[in-house]
Amino acid sequence: MNEQIVILDFGSQYTQVIARRIRECNVYSIILRYDTPAEEIAAMQPKGLILSGGPASVYTKGAPQPDKAIFDLGIPILGICYGLQLVAQYLGGKVEKGQKREYGKGTLQVKDSFCALFANLPEKLQVWNSHGDKLTKLPRGFKSVAITENSDYAAIENHAKKMYGLQFHPEVAHTPQGREIISNFVHNICGCGKLWTMHSYIDQAVEAIRNQVGNEKVILGLSGGVDSSVAAALLHKAIGNQLTCIFVNNGLLRGREAKTVQEVFGRHFKIKLQYEDASNLFLKRLKGVTDPERKRKIIGKTFIEVFEAATKRAGKAKFLAQGTLYPDIIESVPIAGNPAAMIKSHHNVGGLPKKMRFQLVEPLKSLFKDEVRELGLELGLPREIVLRQPFPGPGLAVRILGEVTPRRCEILREADTIVVEEMKTSGWYYKIWQSFAVLLPVKSVGVMGDERTYDYTIALRAVESQDGMTADWVKLPYDLLEKLSSRIINEVKGVNRVCFDISSKPPATIEWE
Numbered sequence: 020m021n022e023q024i025v026i027l028d029f030g031s032q033y034t035q036v037i038a039r040r041i042r043e044c045n046v047y048s049i050i051l052r053y054d055t056p057a058e059e060i061a062a063m064q065p066k067g068l069i070l071s072g073g074p075a076s077v078y079t080k081g082a083p084q085p086d087k088a089i090f091d092l093g094i095p096i097l098g099i100c101y102g103l104q105l106v107a108q109y110l111g112g113k114v115e116k117g118q119k120r121e122y123g124k125g126t127l128q129v130k131d132s133f134c135a136l137f138a139n140l141p142e143k144l145q146v147w148n149s150h151g152d153k154l155t156k157l158p159r160g161f162k163s164v165a166i167t168e169n170s171d172y173a174a175i176e177n178h179a180k181k182m183y184g185l186q187f188h189p190e191v192a193h194t195p196q197g198r199e200i201i202s203n204f205v206h207n208i209c210g211c212g213k214l215w216t217m218h219s220y221i222d223q224a225v226e227a228i229r230n231q232v233g234n235e236k237v238i239l240g241l242s243g244g245v246d247s248s249v250a251a252a253l254l255h256k257a258i259g260n261q262l263t264c265i266f267v268n269n270g271l272l273r274g275r276e277a278k279t280v281q282e283v284f285g286r287h288f289k290i291k292l293q294y295e296d297a298s299n300l301f302l303k304r305l306k307g308v309t310d311p312e313r314k315r316k317i318i319g320k321t322f323i324e325v326f327e328a329a330t331k332r333a334g335k336a337k338f339l340a341q342g343t344l345y346p347d348i349i350e351s352v353p354i355a356g357n358p359a360a361m362i363k364s365h366h367n368v369g370g371l372p373k374k375m376r377f378q379l380v381e382p383l384k385s386l387f388k389d390e391v392r393e394l395g396l397e398l399g400l401p402r403e404i405v406l407r408q409p410f411p412g413p414g415l416a417v418r419i420l421g422e423v424t425p426r427r428c429e430i431l432r433e434a435d436t437i438v439v440e441e442m443k444t445s446g447w448y449y450k451i452w453q454s455f456a457v458l459l460p461v462k463s464v465g466v467m468g469d470e471r472t473y474d475y476t477i478a479l480r481a482v483e484s485q486d487g488m489t490a491d492w493v494k495l496p497y498d499l500l501e502k503l504s505s506r507i508i509n510e511v512k513g514v515n516r517v518c519f520d521i522s523s524k525p526p527a528t529i530e531w532e
């Protein structure tokens with residue numbers, strides 16, 4: 020069993036970030052609901068417990084409370100923000116509504132240089148706060164080990180019980196030395212080694228896959244995206260020829276996508292690859308359709324049809340593998356007023372129905388995206404695949420505004436190829452979340468070689484984002500924009516104008532449809 024740290028989630032928007040930071044310290048961590056019974060936690064034998072932040076106030080009725088028995092497990096506990104307030108309140112301290120919210124940067128002054136949380140750190144640290152409540156009386160047995168401008172209890176400690184609390188957020192990037200604080204907690208206080216690496220994960224995962232699958236056959240839908248590609252490489256390592264990958268060409272792929280997938284997986288890895296060219300069917304069904312949601316629905320439905328027919332041809336298999344990641348399965352605590360309402364019928368497009376007649380193999384379901392990338396590189400997948408930018412399931416169809424026709428696909432594909440090339444050459448491709456071209460259905464007048472043109476417009480989009488939920492447009496250098504514009508207009512027939520999208524999300528979205 021892995022050494023692990025358990026994080027109880029009280030609804031903080033940063034809970035997953037805490038888990039990732041711990042794993043970056045080469046320690047396995049999992050997130051559980053705040054009310055998970057202490058017995059269940061004890062059975063997992065964690066080396067330490069972290070109580071996350073959360074939007075509630077500990078003194079209000081109905082505020083989320085942990086099973087009180089967690090305080091008697093005898094393992095180190097670190098409370099962050101709401102977590103600190105819980106620890107303090109439970110052990111007899113006092114938490115009240117503060118005079119004003121403390122939000123943003125603050126300076127932490129470490130008062131007790133012997134506190135293990137701040138080992139090897141300077142006396143003054145920049146930290147990031149986001150709270151309105153205030154600890155006004157320390158619980159018995161605790162002392163204050165650090166203060167900020169606004170708080171005498173920015174960090175508290177009960178050395179004997181190994182209980183700690185931080186009023187600020189060590190997990191966010193705005194606390195530059197937060198990583199060291201978390202490392203101090205998991206290594207020095209909880210005594211974890213550095214056992215969690217993608218290299219060691221491979222052996223573990225291979226064994227688990229073999230145990231689950233036995234001699235049965237496994238089918239995997241391979242999109243060429245990061246998740247299914249890494250799943251394919253891992254499964255192939257575990258079960259070799261028992262794996263069949265199905266790759267559907269929906270006619271909406273990028274320039275060399277179909278070739279790359281066949282080269283990398285078929286020729287290089289020698290994975291059994293079933294190539295389904297359904298591009299004509301998809302394009303036929305999209306004919307005349309301009310509504311973005313209808314396009315998505317048609318593509319999603321057609322994909323399932325094609326995939327199901329393909330699995331029948333692949334021969335009898337008991338298992339279907341999926342590249343499900345950890346963030347997909349974390350049962351997070353719903354936060355009141357969460358605005359993640361349905362804006363686009365995402366992320367199920369290209370997905371498969373739950374009720375297919377297979378049992379599931381999900382070898383990536385305990386991993387975060389950055390871990391999946393690292394794993395892919397460990398497994399020998401090319402950087403071109405592992406470090407690629409996200410590409411939406413419905414493909415170029417949501418980047419061709421209005422009707423999707425073979426001719427328009429061709430134009431966008433050529434422009435897109437230029438964008439990818441130039442972004443890579445200039446070094447920007449791997450620095451940002453996404454960069455791509457969008458084909459607008461408007462034509463405008465231009466002049467080329469003394470002749471009048473009346474052609475399409477390409478919009479360029481480049482965004483910076485952490486998770487795709489919010490995004491800022493990237494201020495690409497003018498000379499790069501100039502290069503992109505001149506290459507696209509000169510090389511792509513049918514385009515005589517290039518624009519640059521300077522909208523952030525919200526209120527715009529990343530894709531145009």
Ligand SMILES: Nc1ncnc2c1ncn2[C@@H]1O[C@H](COP(=O)(O)OP(=O)(O)OP(=O)(O)O)[C@@H](O)[C@H]1O
Nearest residue numbers: 240241242244245246247265266267342369370412
């Ligand atoms: N063109 C395709 N051919 C075969 N399978 C596909 C295709 N597109 C999607 N899939 C399958 O459907 C799953 C869900 O697709 P989706 O694009 O929504 O997921 P994803 O998280 O982007 O995964 P990936 O990074 O593997 O693309 C993929 O992981 C893959 O197994």
Ligand SMILES: O=c1[nH]c(=O)c2[nH+]cn([C@@H]3O[C@H](COP(=O)(O)O)[C@@H](O)[C@H]3O)c2[nH]1
Nearest residue numbers: 365366368409410411412413487528529530
């Ligand atoms: O797998 C996917 N299937 C989809 O249907 C889909 N739609 C958008 N995206 C990607 O999601 C992120 C956010 O996109 P939006 O701001 O356009 O909603 C961006 O990274 C988009 O590229 C999709 N990914």
Ligand SMILES: NC(=O)CC[C@H](N)C(=O)O
Nearest residue numbers: 072073100101150151152
């Ligand atoms: N970020 C948090 O955990 C906030 C805790 C609590 N709701 C406060 O405002 O103080």
Ligand SMILES: [Mg+2]
Nearest residue numbers: 242244410412
């Ligand atoms: Mg995908």
